[in-house]
Amino acid sequence: MKRILIIEDDTVLRDELTILLQNTGYEAAAVTQYQDILNQMLAAQTDLILLDINLPETNGETLLQEFRKQRDTPVIMLTSRTAEIDEVLSMSFGADDFITKPYNPTILLLRISAVLKRTAKTAAAQMYHDAEVSSVKGSITRNGSEQVLTKNEMIIFQLLLERQGEIVTRDALMTALWDNDEFINDNALSVNISRLRGKLAELGFPNAIETRKKQGYVLK
Amino acid sequence: MKRILIIEDDTVLRDELTILLQNTGYEAAAVTQYQDILNQMLAAQTDLILLDINLPETNGETLLQEFRKQRDTPVIMLTSRTAEIDEVLSMSFGADDFITKPYNPTILLLRISAVLKRTAKTAAAQMYHDAEVSSVKGSITRNGSEQVLTKNEMIIFQLLLERQGEIVTRDALMTALWDNDEFINDNALSVNISRLRGKLAELGFPNAIETRKKQGYVLK
DNA sequence: TGCATGGTGACAGTCAGATGACAAACCGGT
DNA sequence: ACCGGTTTGTCATCTGACTGTCACCATGCA
Numbered sequence: 001m002k003r004i005l006i007i008e009d010d011t012v013l014r015d016e017l018t019i020l021l022q023n024t025g026y027e028a029a030a031v032t033q034y035q036d037i038l039n040q041m042l043a044a045q046t047d048l049i050l051l052d053i054n055l056p057e058t059n060g061e062t063l064l065q066e067f068r069k070q071r072d073t074p075v076i077m078l079t080s081r082t083a084e085i086d087e088v089l090s091m092s093f094g095a096d097d098f099i100t101k102p103y104n105p106t107i108l109l110l111r112i113s114a115v116l117k118r119t120a121k122t123a124a125a126q127m128y129h130d131a132e133v134s135s136v137k138g139s140i141t142r143n144g145s146e147q148v149l150t151k152n153e154m155i156i157f158q159l160l161l162e163r164q165g166e167i168v169t170r171d172a173l174m175t176a177l178w179d180n181d182e183f184i185n186d187n188a189l190s191v192n193i194s195r196l197r198g199k200l201a202e203l204g205f206p207n208a209i210e211t212r213k214k215q216g217y218v219l220k
Numbered sequence: 221m222k223r224i225l226i227i228e229d230d231t232v233l234r235d236e237l238t239i240l241l242q243n244t245g246y247e248a249a250a251v252t253q254y255q256d257i258l259n260q261m262l263a264a265q266t267d268l269i270l271l272d273i274n275l276p277e278t279n280g281e282t283l284l285q286e287f288r289k290q291r292d293t294p295v296i297m298l299t300s301r302t303a304e305i306d307e308v309l310s311m312s313f314g315a316d317d318f319i320t321k322p323y324n325p326t327i328l329l330l331r332i333s334a335v336l337k338r339t340a341k342t343a344a345a346q347m348y349h350d351a352e353v354s355s356v357k358g359s360i361t362r363n364g365s366e367q368v369l370t371k372n373e374m375i376i377f378q379l380l381l382e383r384q385g386e387i388v389t390r391d392a393l394m395t396a397l398w399d400n401d402e403f404i405n406d407n408a409l410s411v412n413i414s415r416l417r418g419k420l421a422e423l424g425f426p427n428a429i430e431t432r433k434k435q436g437y438v439l440k
Numbered sequence: 441t442g443c444a445t446g447g448t449g450a451c452a453g454t455c456a457g458a459t460g461a462c463a464a465a466c467c468g469g470t
Numbered sequence: 471a472c473c474g475g476t477t478t479g480t481c482a483t484c485t486g487a488c489t490g491t492c493a494c495c496a497t498g499c500a
Contacts, residue, residue, distance in 0.1 A: 097334070100327070107320070114317075118338070136386040138432055150488065151434045170446095188490050190446055195489090197447090213445060213498080370477060390457095408479055410457050415478090417458090433456060433487055 002116060005046040006030040007037060008078060009055055013101075017050065020105055026112075034058075041067050048116060051095075053079040061093050068094040074119045076111060078103070128161055128219075131203060140203060147199040152177055152192050160209065160219035169216040193217065222336060225266040226250040227257060228298060229276055233321075237270065240325055246332075254278075261287050265356070268336060271315075273299040281313055288314040291355075294339045296331060298323070348381055348439075351423060360423060367419040372397060372412045380429065380439035389436040413437065 004026050008014045014030050021028035031040050034056055041049060041063075049067075053060035064075055075094070080101040096115050099108055126133040131142035135158060139148045149157060159176050160168055170189055177192070178184055193209060200208045210218045224246050228234045234250050241248035251260050254276050261269060261283070273280035284295055295314070300321040316335045319328055346353040351362035355378060359368045369377060379396050380388055390409055397412070398404055413429065420428045430438045 098330075110318075134386075136383075137438070138387050138435055148432075151432075152489075184489095185491060187446085187492085191448075191490075193446090194448055211446065372478070405480060407457080407481085411459075411479075414458055414460095431457065431487085 001025065001027050002047040003027040003029070003045065004112070005041065005044050005049045007041070007050065007055070007060075008052040009034065010052075017108075020108070021112075024109055038063060038066050042070060046073060048112060049073055049075045050112075051075050051077055053077050064095060065093050074115045076115060126161065128164075128208075129205070131205075133157070133161060140199070142203045145203060147203055149196070149199065153196045153199065156192060156196055157219075160217060164219050167212055167216045167218050172216070221245070221247050222267040223247040223249070223265065224332070225261065225264050225269045227261070227270065227275070227280075228272040229254065229274070230272075237328075240328070241332075244329055258283060258286050262291065266293060268332060269293055269295045270332075271295050271297055273297050284315060285313050294335045296335060346378075346381060348377075348384075348428075349425070351425075353377070353381065360419070362423045365423060367423055369416070369419060373416040373419065376412060376416055377439075380437060384439045387432055387436040387438050392436070 004021055006014055006017050006021075006028060008017065008030070014032075018028045018030050029044065029046075031037055033040075037055070037058060051060050051064060055063070060077060060079075064077070067073075067075070074096040077095045077098040078101060079098060096119070097111050099111055126135075128140065131140050133140050135154060138154060139146050140157075141147075155176055156173055159173060170186075173193075174180070174189055177189070197209055200206070208220055210220060212218060224241055226234055226237050226241075226248060228237065228250070238248045238250055249264070249266075251257055253260075257275070257278060271280050271284060275283070280297060280299075284297070287293075287295070294316040297315045297318040298321060299318060316339065317331050319331055346355065348360065351360050353360050355374060357368075358371070358374050359366050360377070361367075375396050376393055379393060390406075394400070394409055397409070417429055420426070428440055430440060432438060
């Protein structure tokens, strides 16, 4: 679920926005305290920021400039000023989009999803220790050497990685791999695990997958 | 200088737009004849297209869908319809942005420059290793020798190149190649891939396209 | 010692995909 | 409309990667 941070001083508008976004299925939080906004922006783990250009104390543009020095989280500027030159400026200051008040809710949501879609590609790669796990590439890479995983191996590894350090039952793996109506030999899983282990060993993780008898497997 | 193609049937609006853009320093041309717009779009060498969603004969959405199969020139949709669902659709159909009528000139210009800026990176001459890929000419050239690709081969190669190193599913390729209602043999894709492989091999890339069974293809 | 649980190398079947050949469809030129 | 070349889908046949099965082994617990 995507998290959105709202920075808007008009309390009515702010609450409206929060509710609109929450109803749409975003996780929306609003900054309510107007000192040290920059640090709040930096601290919050968000996927997108809605930033009012008019703020007490500060102004949105300089705030954005400062923020951009440290983060590239997408930012949509909110503005009520008619002097649109401000908007031009904010675009060159690193905003990803802008919306003029009063906002039409549908358009607002559209712009949000458009920006999120545009920036989605840069999504961070998953890591297993110092190895890059890429499901889109279908491979694991560790300092140069790459192991290509088959579909089954990838399914297993993803599941184990999601719950790294925890026990994943054989049953859970089985249901992830096969429709539970087609009956396959129990041993098929062992074999797939074994093959995955082989590839992990090639990458220098010889004992990555531990067996917990009668319980399942643990990825260290 | 950036070239912009205007597709808008309201003559007054069209002329206004043309003049506005020209005064701002763009090279603006408008489609004036409403038969076979798609081919005019494909033929025109433009950097951006303004496309009215309401057109006589056709509608902007399907036009865009068809266009997207062959080009990724940025497109901004113009719409007067209040039913904004249409807008949602056009975004997922591959529009880069949209503007609701009546447009504010400054905002229009802003959105144009924003879209151009966003897409500037992608517009750079396509390269595959040391070979030049020209989608306009429909060919790949590597130190002197040139291979001319057919339309299908080009569509496949473009898609693979866009996601070089990543798995592209057969499904994605199929939908890029064919309207998903016309039923074509699964094998048709394999054949096209095979032919493309042949041409890449001629250029000295014998194993450029890897098969990942049950997953898709990867362009190395 | 014996049984249960899982590991692993070898083998084999299957099916996704590859490919050569052919023909229909398409396209540009006259 | 006709003609030649090109493009592209279809068919038949082939190939090999993936994955399940099997047989046998290792480990550990009662």
